[in-house]
Amino acid sequence: MEIKRSFMTAPESQPAQHATQPLPRTLTRDLGQHDAQTVRLQGFLHARRDLGGVQFAVLRDVSGLAQCVGSGLHLPLPESSVEVVGTVRAHPKAPGGYEVQVSEFRVLSAAVQASPLEIPKMEWNVNPETMLDYRYVSLRGLKERAALRVQAELVRAFHQHLDAEGFTEISTPKIVSAGAEGGANLFKLDYFGEQAYLAQSPQLYKQIMVGVFERVYEVAPVYRAEEHATSRHLNEYLSLDVEMGFIDSEEDVMDLENRLLGSIMVHLKQSCAAEFTLLGATLPDVLPRIPRIPLMEARELVNREYGHVVGGKDLDPEAERLLCQYYAEKEGTDFVFVTRYPRAARPFYAYPEPGGELTRGFDLLFRGIEITSGGQRINEYEMLMTSIADYKLNPESLAGYTEVFKYGMPPHGGFAIGAERLTARLLGIANVRYARAFPRDRNRLTP
């Protein structure tokens, strides 16, 4: 297809002045700093209104929107990439107080087809499925991109905080020969004729790397071949993984996550205020010490306070919601750690408490949903082999996992945060799919 470039000059405009020295690009958010000056904007044609003798073009760039006014303009289809040169004017009728009086309007790349979604109106009503079917354009919507922007800043804060605490970023294989937590739920892969899998967790590798750098983290996708159909599961999600050595107990790990979340929220407050306003979301307070309640006490609490009896060995989703409701009302916190999970609810490498029934594993609940699982890990070879026997697992199939523990692994523990879950809860997004650009679920492999 041919890409048309058109160049139009409004009748009353001055001759182009940047033949030798191109005008630097100005972002829409900075218009106010250029009052009465000539600026060059680039962006997408967010909206157009042609009144005959005057045309309004709302231009969208990474920083926001700007209204451009001209006459004699032929406006291409919305979403076309365009460039505008014009004079900034304070105008009482302009959104934001400033607009650009167009002298040159250039189409950099015209849309050849109308957008399937009306980007400016998307926040009114679009079916969820449609939002994902046309993800390549729906992401251009102000609210959609705001969510991903927040997530990017969240990840940035994760890096910054851990770097400041002496952690080293690692990168572990996503193509693996076996799962860290057993063989189920793994996507199979043909690796030059050998059976391979997509990693469901960097668990083993981050533990190995504790033996190298003592404190490590990784930001990477993980893969779960579970055919669940819920608003909080993805088959590919971004895992924010942390592991630290030379700890006294899992309390040290929770302390770290507590500080980390505090930093993340401070960073988001500074960097994403506009996004939170746009999405009508509020940042949580992170208490200096997030409450920690043993699982059995949590089960008793929701029974006592709300008459909800939990079956099974963990908390069910309703119990997670009620527990969070309780702590929000009584202690003013949106976060709560649930600790001392029984061995039956944790993997074989969870560090057992003396007595053998419970582990040093914990979950972190945030606004009604589990966003983290973590704990202290078994670091001694003999204890690990005993645990594997207790779980009735085959030591041979776990040989790849256990090998490193022959070589003096320090006491250590860690956790993983589901980035989309945290983002979704933070922003009031009901389904984690919309906290990811291109979600993968049971029935979606494209776009």
Added chain:
RNA sequence: GGUCUGGUAGUGUAGCGGUUAGCAUAUCUGCCUGUCACGCAGAAGGUCGCGGGUUCAAAUCCCGUCCGGACCGCCA
């Protein structure tokens, strides 16, 4: 995988045995010099998710199937 619920122009929806399948918006054409969900006039745009059945007649009723949403199991 289970329960409940829903699939109708690009998008969002109305219609729920007989309609030319209606409306809004987007798109196209014409008009319009301050719009901001601009306005006015017109045009084009539909295998009513798919398959089968009942009926003189099915978007509409029945069965199956695929897909979506909510909740559950499981997890981050």
